[in-house]
Structure formats: C-alpha cells, structure tokens
Amino acid sequence: MATIEELESLRWDLRRDCVDIIMAGAGGHIGGDMSVIDALMTLYANHLNISPETVDDPNRDRFVLSKGHAMEAYYAVLCHEGYLDLDDVKARFSKFGSPYIGHPNNKLKGIEMNSGSLGHGLPVAVGMALAGKMDGRDYRVYTIMGDGELAEGSVWEGAMSGGNYQLDNLCALVDRNRLQISGSTEDVMKQDSQEERWAAFGWNVLSIPGNDVQAIDAALTLAAETSGKPTVIILNTVKGYGSPVMEDKAAWHHHLPNDEEYARSSPISLPIRRPSMANKIANRKVICDTLLEAAETDKDIVVLCSDSRGSASLTPFFDQYPQQSVEVGIAEQDLVSIAAGMASCGKKAWAASPASFVTTRSYEQCKVDVSYSNTNVKLIGISGGVSYGALGMSHHSAQDIAAMSAIPNMRVYLPSDRFQTAELVRALVADNKPAYIRVGRNPVEDVYTEDECPFQMDRATWVRRGTDVTIVATGEMVRHAVDAADLLAEQGISATVLDMYCVKPLDAEAVIEAAGATRAVVTVEEHSPFGGLGSMVAQVVGEHCPRPVKCLSLPDAPVITGTSPEVFAHYGLTGEGIAKTVAEFLATSRHRRCAAAKHRTLPFKPSLAYTKYAALLFHGNLRHLAVARSLSARLSLIWRKEWEST
Secondary structure (H helix, E strand, C coil): CCCHHHHHHHHHHHHHHHHHHHHHHCCCCHHHHHHHHHHHHHHHHHCCCCCCCCCCCCCCCEEEECCHHHHHHHHHHHHHCCCCCHHHHHHHCCCCCCCCCCCCCCCCCCCCCCCCCCCCHHHHHHHHHHHHHHCCCCCCEEEEEECHHHHCHHHHHHHHHHHHCCCCCEEEEEEECCEECCEEHHHHCCCCCHHHHHHHCCCEEEEEECCCHHHHHHHHHHHHHCCCCCEEEEEECCCCCCCCCCCCCHHHCCCCCCHHHHHHHCCCCCCCCCCCCCCCCCHHHHHHHHHHHHHCCCCCEEEEECCCCCCCCCHHHHHHCHHHEEECCCCHHHHHHHHHHHHHCCCEEEEEEEHHHHCCCCHHHHHHHHHHCCCCEEEEEECCECCCHHHCHHHCECCHHHHHHCCCCCEEECCCCHHHHHHHHHHHHCCCCCEEEECCCCCCCCCCCCCCCCCCCCCCEEEECCCCEEEEECCCHHHHHHHHHHHHHHCCCCEEEEECCEEECCCHHHHHHHHHCCCEEEEECCCCCCCCHHHHHHHHHHHHCCCCEEEECCCCCCCCCCCHHHHHHHCCCCHHHHHHHHHHHHHHHHHHHHHHHCCCCCCCCHHHHHHHHHHHHHCCCCCCHHHHHHHHHHHHHHHHHHHHHC
16 A cells, blocks of 8 residues: 555656656657556555456456556556566567557556457446456456547446446546547537436446545545445546646647657656658548548538547648538447438538448448448548557457458448549549548558559559569558569569559459469458458459469458558568569469379360350259269369460
8 A cells, every 4th residue: 555645756757657658669648648647556556456466366356448548657557566567668668579569458467458449448347347246256347438438339338237237346437638639528529517427327426636646545445435336436637747748738649749848748868769751641641632622612522530530631621621520529330320321411421530440340330321321421441451550459450351341332442552542532522332441541652653643443453564473452562562573573573463442342354364364363461361352352363264372461360569561571561572472472383383284184175165164064054963073173174274384
C-alpha cells in the first residue's frame, strides 16, 4: 500500500517515464496517457490484488485497459510494479519485431487481454466478473475506458448486462477528459450527463476529480464496499495533465513533441526521433481532394466519419462543406447504417473509417444495409493493411479483402497510387452502386504519372507485358511488383505485371490472357493468404488455363511489429523479395515439367483435343461416371503435353 504522499510524488515520475517511452518509440497517444496515469497508478498501487508473482493465480483481480490508446502510461505503471523492465520497454517500444506495441498485448506479463479496438473492454470485464460469480471466487474486475469510446454501442450493451446481473465485483472507470481526436466530445457526439446515463443502467455512480489521487483512492475503496450493483467512477480529468503545453488540447491526442515542446514537457534529455516521410501524397488525401472537386457541383455528395476525419485527411471537406458532412463519433456500426439511410434518400454517401474496424465491427451493416439493400454507399477503409504499424494486430486489416469480397453486390478496390486513386474516385462518384475502397496510411511511390495513368473501370491495368511469368498485384504491392519485374529483367526473366486494383469484380479476362502467355503466375497482396487476391486468381487460372500459381501474402498469424517497409521486407513483399521468389518458383516449376516430360504417353493434338474433351466434361453432357473419369484423365494428359511444350 502506498500513502497519498508517495502517490503524489510517484505520479510525476511515471509521467516522466511515459514521455521517455513515447520519445524513444517516436510516437504515442500522449495526451490521454497524461490524463489517465493517476488512476492507473492508484489502482495498481493500492487496490488490485495481483502481483508479478500471481499473474496466473485464478483468484487474482483482473484489469482490462479498454482505452488501449493509453498504453504508454500502462507500460510506465507495469514497469514500476515489476511486471516489465523499463529499460527494455524504452529500448524496444514500437521497434521492428517488438512485443511492446502501441496497444495492450496479452503476450506480455501482467496484461490480461488484447485491446485497442474501442468498446471491447467493458463487455470483456462483464464476462470476467460473471465467471467469478459462477465459480464463487471473490476477485474483482476493473476496466478503464475513454469518454470518446463511449460512442460505441457495445459499451452500453455491456453496461446493461453489468447492471442486469448486479455485478458488484465489477468497477469501470471513465477517463472523462472531454476531448477526442476530432475535438471536444460534446461537439463530436454529446455525452452529458454521464452520471445520469450510468445510473439509468443500474450502476452505482461516483463522479470525482480524476487527477486527484486522494479522490481516486477513496472512490476505489467505496466501489469495493458497494454491494448489489456494479460501480462506475467518472474521472473528470484534464487531457495532457501536468504539462503546460499539452493540457486541454485535442491536438495532443497523438503528437510527438518538437524540441521546444519537449523541453517544456519533461526534464528527460533523450534525442527526438521522428520517422522519415517521403515527399509523396497519400492516397487518402487524394480521396479528399477529388471529393472536394466533385462536391462543387454535386450537393448530394455527403462524407461521414467515425471520429476519423483527421486520420482520413477529410478535415478540409468538413471545413468547406459542413452541411454535407456527418460526424458519428467512435461508432462504426452507426456510421455505416446512417450512410445507408442517407443513400436510400438520394444522397451519395462516402463513409470513412479505419479499414480494420469498418470491415469487421460493421460487417453486418455493410452486408445488410449497404449491399443487400443496394444503397449508394462508398466505404473508405483508411490505414489499410499493416500501415498502422506498431499499434498492432487490433488495428491491422489483413482479412478485409476476403470479408468484403464475400458480400454479394459489394465491389472491392485497392488503388495502387495517388493518380489511380483520383481516377477511381471520379468513376465511383459517377455510379450508384456499393463499393469498398482500401487505402494505406502513408504516401507510396508512384506507379503512374499525372499525364499517363491508364484507367478503365473494373479492368486490370497492364503495367508490364512479358513472356515468362505473370505477376498480379493489388494496392501498394503494385509498385513492389514493378520493381521486381525490373530486377527480373536483369536476370533475363520477362515478367508481365497486372495492376489488379479491382479485386472484385476480378478482371478474369486479363488474368487468363496474361497466364496463357506466360509459364507461371505469382500474386502479391498485403493480406491474409486466404480469400484474397491470390485465392481468386488461383481459382481463375485453375479453371481456365492451368499454370503453376504462387501466392505471396502476409502470414496466417498476427503480423510482426514494425513499419510497413519493415514488415514488407520481413515477409518478402518488396521488389527484391518478390524477384527472388519468382526466380526460385520458375526454376522449381521448370524442374517439375522436365520430370513430368519423362511420362508422356498420349500423342493428342493439344488444342483441338483439349477443347473437345473440356466441352464434354464441363458442360455435363455425360451419362456415366466412368466416362467422366476417363475424360478427366485424358484432359490431364493433354494438358501435361501442352504445358511441356511451352
């Protein structure tokens, strides 16, 4: 147990450690860290029945950081309590391959659950508290949420359950600093009165000064003494508390101090490290610029955001066309359904949200409200793939192509650069069908030029034409595929490069033509190996023009921590990595063909015979299974002969 005097001193040390971690990793949600660190510190010092030695004890208290953005503050507290080593965290935070990512990672000692996707913490905590009641255990469960997070419907579903089951072993804390990414919570999505709302769900409500250590300590004691209902503590805090340059400023939600700000924020003397940024325009900015241009003459265009206008580079649209802009707060399901409702009334709705959330949390809304209802909603998945970097697996979208492609009537697009993005957005503005557009967070190297950007809606772009191998790529991988083709040319290997920006509908004709003119096919995508571009291309090639197919992708596992270039290099998704894989694949395929050539037995005339038997087999004009099997065997042999002759 720590005295109030000890806690008053400790909280400044922990703020120093928190800033230390952020500066070492060149990024973090610093403002929210500063507002919540007093509550985290007091909870761990005086109220949580857990220690580094009892992390596996079934009777331990549980804590879930639902406000996953405050991870740097959580690291500082966990290090002080002996769960983690501060020097190790500072040395490795946000670095390539590090477990110290920007959101809670339960592979680390003392962390119960992965979090980062907002709105999950309270329902998970309800489940933990219910399990404790069922097992007759006396442990307590705590969770800390941000106030912007309370726009998520799942929070209030959890609140309803907690009150219904009278979970007096559950305590929720709300960091009520009244600021979120887009500004004041009351401007984004009004929340007052929080006290009345929670009371209506059957909770014991305590509202306190959230940066007052003594008040926090007393409130946590009262919560533990309350019976028959769960307790929520409204922490009325100041964002950036303790720093004159940060306090009560929304801009410090996610900001790395410059030299002057750093000197005024902390006594620490660490070098300031900032990630380098190429002088290119991000695709998300191009989307905004193109919509601004279209909105000059089309007042039916509306843009909707889920507290993501800054992340989506759509702030200029909100500023210039406030009457055509809708902010729903951190509520992705609400975002999609509102967009669909507006579209059903004649609006051209463009709804932007992080790709990881709009394609998972809002999946049912995308399916039913947008696709099945055929509403004119364009879903913009920002920061797609692994472009959120060290924020970790909760913020990566490696399954979105498969998920959205599986929905009938939903088109899926991954533009490769800024010029193609502009062409795509102009084309989508002109039609009235649903679509999902995935773009990365960071600028990418150009594939095309302003004067030469061939574009045809729903048709692949032939970037290179070759004779040895076809490389089919989408999104940011197209640039790397082009680089690979250049490197392969130096080895005497001629590569076709297809820019498949239209993953659905897939341009099957282009795939068949390219595969038919080369010896093998390689697909490249920033996606899971299942259900994405590779799966679709392999299906087309296998059915219409069998060739060896190699699919390059992210692994079927949580992606390693790192920046996009680091991750791509690790998984061989760079020009060099792709070229190496292609060369090895061609060599292996050639060896297999040579081995198969020793077993040729049938002298069929390939083209005519293959066409004849394929027509019989695939049109189902067969009366007996034995005949079908015979024809299948003949087709296999014919194809072997065709392939060996190439």
